[in-house]
Amino acid sequence: MAEIQRPGALHRQVAAAIRDGIATGEYPAGSPLPSESQLIDRYQVSRPTVRNAIAALRAEGLIEVVHGKGSFVRSAPVSGIKINRTITKDCKGNFYAGFEAWNLLEEPSIYRSHTDGTTGPLLELDEGEALFAVDRLWEITGAGVRLAHRLLIPFATAEGTELADAPDTDPGRVYAILAESGHELAWSETASARMPLPDERTALELPDATPVLHTTRITHGNENRPLLLEELRTNGGLAQATYRITATTSRQLAAVPD
Amino acid sequence: MAEIQRPGALHRQVAAAIRDGIATGEYPAGSPLPSESQLIDRYQVSRPTVRNAIAALRAEGLIEVVHGKGSFVRSAPVSGIKINRTITKDCKGNFYAGFEAWNLLEEPSIYRSHTDGTTGPLLELDEGEALFAVDRLWEITGAGVRLAHRLLIPFATAEGTELADAPDTDPGRVYAILAESGHELAWSETASARMPLPDERTALELPDATPVLHTTRITHGNENRPLLLEELRTNGGLAQATYRITATTSRQLAAVPD
DNA sequence: TATCATTTGTTCGTATGTATC
DNA sequence: CGATACATACGAACAAATGAT
Secondary structure, X not given: XXXXXXXXXXXXXXXXXXXXXXXXXXXXOOOEOOOHHHHHHHHOOOHHHHXXXXXXXXXXXXXXXXXXXXXXXXXXXXXXEEEEOOOEEOOOOXXXXXXXXXXXXXXXXXXXXXXXXXXXXXXXXXXXXXXEEEEEEEEEOOOOEEEEEEEEEEHHHHOOOHHHOOOOOOHHHHHHHHHHOOOOOEEEEEEEEEOOOHXXXXXXXXXXXXXXXXXXXXXXXXXXXXXXXXXXXXXXXXEEEEEEEOOEOOHHHHOOOO | OOOOOOOOOHHHHHHHHHHHHHHHOOOOOXXXXXXXXXXXXXXXXXXXXXXXXXXXXXXOOOEEEEOOOEEEXXXXXXXXXXXXXXXXXXXXXXXXXXXXXXXXXXXXXXXXXXXXXXXXXXXXXXXXXXXXXXXEEEEEOOOOEEEEEEEEEEHHHHOOOHHHOOOOOOHHHHHHHXXXXXXXXXXXXXXXXEOOOHHHHHHOOOOOOOOEEEEEEEEEOHHHOEEEEEEEEEEOOOEEEEEEEOOEOOXXXXXXXX
């Protein structure tokens, strides 16, 4: 049994002791932790101290707490679900953006909106420019991982194409439409991590202490003009975005557009 | 002032009320929240309840608490620091992996290690194969963002090259050495998000409620054989990894190696 | 330099509600 | 239904950091 002799706050010592217990295998993955009252007896501390320690382990994602049952050691993610963020096209001009393996949970929801302080600069448009927003909720079949996808199509991009009438066209097909209208397409993407907002936590069914993996992709057309903005949000603990990188010879070409 | 009348636990109501206050601008970014005792008076609840509410807002990353001073509304990140994850090479055979803009905080630490259950499969090696591990701690100058970088060089890759004597060669130069020894290089990278371990929190100087952005890059040589494994860990809230994507015509070539 | 009020951190105790089995 | 376990809430006391006096 891990003794508590480290310096610092009591509840931190208790948390560290339990962390040790998990690391040493005293509390194997999936097994229940001792109950609060057992921990009180064991470490001779008060209930708030024990609860404080448990809260810390929860925030670290080490344990899962079920009301009325107990605390359980979270088992390590089986293996990260890979989300392919590469783009391929076949000889017929069809594009594949990796959505093929996913399962659409709801019908796409379309609404008209405007660029704001965040999306405007990314699309190199003034604030308040009109655009279509298409939200989709996907699931990776079997894995229980959800993905929220948002596609922003500025009116300037959609007009003159079939996107103006059907912005909820399949994302891969959207690329094809733009390519057919004479654009030489290029993409830049950023990946970041942050804590979910309360509504994201429910929509993506995120457990405690799981951050959101948030990717932003911009589709560039001729003269490097931004045509589309795509955002993908998913469970950062379970899913990984995968990229293929090839070395480019010119430093100029390699610069990622802001 | 936001009243507390929503259903549910008291501390959640208080948290929601403060959240509203932040959203409506009653508590602007950077400004101090009322002190605990003021919140007690205002909402007529006990101190533990107030502290519980504050803990929730902290976990969401909405506020920052300073011992002895008070709680402050966190201002949204000025603009995400972009970490260029593309690779370029010039006509002289030099490689640039994006490390040029970073500032090395400590001398690289080198040690000998072995493949384990995680790194082994990624490098397509058995468990227990010998390798060099090179750890570097970088900082993005001025931005206060730290990056922990680990480079794993299997002995099989290093032997016969100057890497065997100097595994702490500059990462870009490592690519060049492998290319000079006859390899056609290709890279695959994955990005994921998770909560930091306690030691990562201190090493990367992460504030509360900030996840780690964790990227894993594999350098492939001839016959798609894995040569190197690189890991980058940084503040997911402040930093974004940026990628350039180009469409590949063959679906076969586009598959990201596991 | 030293002291003091303010503010958050930690710890204890206790009581009641609610979910699970 | 009862036993167990976690959730919520209140009260109280002292410690530690901060900033002003």
